[in-house]
Amino acid sequence: MTKKELAIANHDKKYNCCQAVACSFCKEIGVDEETLFKAGEAFGLGMGGMEGTCGAVSGAVMLAGFKNSDGQLNDPKTKAETYKLSREIVRRFEEKNGSLICRDLKGIDTGTVLRTCPGCIEDAVEIVQEVLGL
Helix, strand or coil: CCHHHHHHHHHHCCCCHHHHHHHCCHHHHCCCHHHHHHHHHHHHHHHHCCCCECHHHHHHHHHHHHHHCCCCCCCCCCHHHHHHHHHHHHHHHHHHHCCCEHHHHCCCCCCCCCCCHHHHHHHHHHHHHHHHCC
């Protein structure tokens, strides 16, 4: 099963878009699925109400932190590089879909759907694979 297929299968099991993306890479980043599931729960539905950033993008950015952070609580040295990875993920997603905002992607105000949830999930997984090499 490909990562895209795994992420869609997760979404079909009622994972939100963030959880679907993040949990499909748990083995690669060395974090158990339950932890990623819990961490991603509040990021679904555009951070809970369609007004915020797409959950699939949030999951991809979360993975950047898990992959790149040095975890040094007293003297972190990886933030700048992690922010750079996050910016690249966000840039690619917005370029591909025309927005980062769940409400806009779903066409709530315009009636024009820019991208479905499964499409956003697939795009986020592809971008994670390209940018983070997972």
